[in-house]
Amino acid sequence: MPFANIKVPQAALSSAQKEEIVHRVTELFVDYFSEAVRPHTMVLIEEVLDGGYGRADEVYVIPEAYRARD
Structure with missing residues (x-):
């Protein structure tokens, strides 16, 4: 089973961006x-x-300027 573990700063990505990364x-x-x-x-x-x-x-x-806006 392929497994990817991606670590990012908290609040750096929106939910949509995380979903795109998964896809x-x-x-x-x-x-x-x-x-x-x-x-x-x-x-x-x-x-x-x-x-x-x-x-x-x-x-x-x-x-703050780099935090995602959901």
Whole structure:
């Protein structure tokens, strides 16, 4: 079973964007492995809380301008 685990900052994606990612990643796996994998493909989108990750030794908080609007 193909499995994709995608981590994004909390509130960075709208529900529609998450749905699109699920569909596009599923299609990617189908392109590589064949249509037979579609019913067995799992795509997990995890939202990481602000301050729960960092880059270059700095704790990251997503700017308000980049937050998704549902």
